[in-house]
Amino acid sequence: MTTLSCGIDFGTSNTSVAIANGGEISLVPVENASVTIPSAIFFQRSNNKAFYGRTAVNLFFDRQEGRFMRSLKRVLGTSLMKQGTLVNGASMNFSSIITAFLKHVKDKADAVAGQEIEHVVMGRPVHFVDNDPDADVRAQAELQLIAQRIGFKYIDFQFEPIAAAFAHEAQLSGEKLAIVADLGGGTSDFTVIKLSNKNINKSDRASDILANTGVRVGGNDFDKELSLAAIMPEIGYRSTYGEKNLEVPLKPFYDLAEWSKVNFLYTPKIIMQVRQLLHQSHDKTRYKRLLKVLEDETGHTLLAAAEGAKIALSDQDEYKTLLDFIEDDFYVPIKRTLFEASIEGEVEKISASARQCLQEAGVKAEAIELVILTGGSTEVHSVQVEFKRLFPNAAIADENKLSSVGLGLAYDSENKFGKRATVLAN
Structure with missing residues (x-):
């Protein structure tokens, strides 16, 4: 059976x-x-x-x-x-x-x-x-x-x-020496592997798998960095308050920029703290927007706007992010150059993990014949540019x-x- x-x-x-x-x-x-x-x-x-x-x-x-x-x-x-x-x-x-x-x-x-x-x-x-x-x-x-x-x-x-x-x-x-780049929402993982359609039924592939590496960086981190760079400043991020010109607490903004932490912000204690600081804020217009997001529990909507901008900027030079759930006709224009600058460090971490995989496999980048891109984060323009730079001789498979x-x-x-x-x- x-x-x-x-x-x-x-x-x-x-x-x-x-x-x-x-x-x-x-x-x-x-x-x-x-x-x-x-x-x-x-x-x-x-x-x-x-x-x-x-x-x-x-x-x-x-x-x-x-x-x-x-x-x-x-x-x-x-x-x-x-x-x-x-x-x-x-x-x-x-x-x-x-x-x-x-x-x-x-x-x-x-x-x-x-x-x-x-x-x-x-x-x-x-x-x-x-x-x-x-x-x-x-x-x-x-x-x-x-x-x-x-x-x-x-x-x-x-x-x-x-x-x-x-x-x-x-x-x-035929046979190909390939690197797989799996860039998901939470992690980026790499494998250097010898592929052949003659091997698809082999029960033991240990000899074909040359190396595996991974890093906890993915599309959610791109959302976070873009949100902090372009959207959060419009709701009071890094603004100041009080006679000593202190910077407002940053933790609420960082938590608002992470999908897994947004729900932990909707507590009476945090909302009360933001209300108290609003009275001393030097930028009440913007900081009041943070209070509204917390009171209305629209943090996921805010982060979804950043995600939508990320997707749009994969093939557009500029995108207007609509935030009308905060204020009528409120939008933030974002250029691709700002997005790419904000995720430069994350892309370098991804690239470093890919290079580490090559090193552990004992192969040169020029020897890779096929790059298999999987995961939604491979759509990001700067990611594609980086992999084409790393593997100039390889064919790209991304279906x-x-x-x-x-x-x-x-x-x-x-x-x-x-x-x-x-x-x-x-």
Whole structure:
């Protein structure tokens, strides 16, 4: 009997799942016809019912009452997993929240399969948490426990860039020395690997995988840096107050610029502090905007505006970011040059990790024949320019940016749990 298995790419920004069934691998429509679902959840205030993906995002931005969360993956391995958070007045731990989201995704896969799937390969970044091996081990253990809770009995893990390589390998003719750059919302991961369509059914690929590196930098960090550089100054960031011309506290602005921390700002204590400082502010017009964001709980809307600007500036030289939820007809013009300057340090960290991967693999950049770009953050103009500079002799493959990891994980699950597989064209 053929063993049914799947691969789940639980991403910081988006999630996908693909099924391996008797030699066929295909992506699952996880939200209507889409094969990706935003990694977001919204708990409705009236009954605490959970909604997921685009539905969750739309309910939140339609100003429905409830608790909205995204970028949940970044909590794994951190102290926040133990602390938990308030959801509509009740305490809830993040393990339960992530479990609810991934159970929703598994239910979609089970429905397509017509049975409960018990075998899974879960994707994971090379490092969940930078420079903290204990937190890294803890994060995988937390994700494994969640996989067990939602019904998987046989669980394995694979690095996400390796999975992306597997997804592209079946389309190759001949052999290629490749580097995979998987730039997601929370991490950037790299693998130098020897690819060949003759190797797609090898159960042991250790000799083909030359090196893996990763850094906890991704699209969410681009959102943060752009927000701090272009948007936060318009709501009082780095303004001053009082007779001594002191700088206003920066922590609320930094937390407003991180998806996983926004909800922690809506407390009476923080709002009272901002109100008190407003009376002494030297820029009451701008600092009052911060108070309005906190009182109206529109921090996610503010950060979504930064994300929208980031996406627009990938192919535009200037973009007007509309912030009319703060004031009527209020917008902030942002130039691409400012965006690229704000993320220059983050792009260098990504580039350094790629170079480190080459060094650990013992190969020169000129020897790389194929660069596989996956993850939404590879759309950023300065990122593409950097990779073309690093690998001038390589072909660039960037199809299926948001789903190649899920496909590759399913392929890996077939090799680990099932029989011979061929990847179906999608």
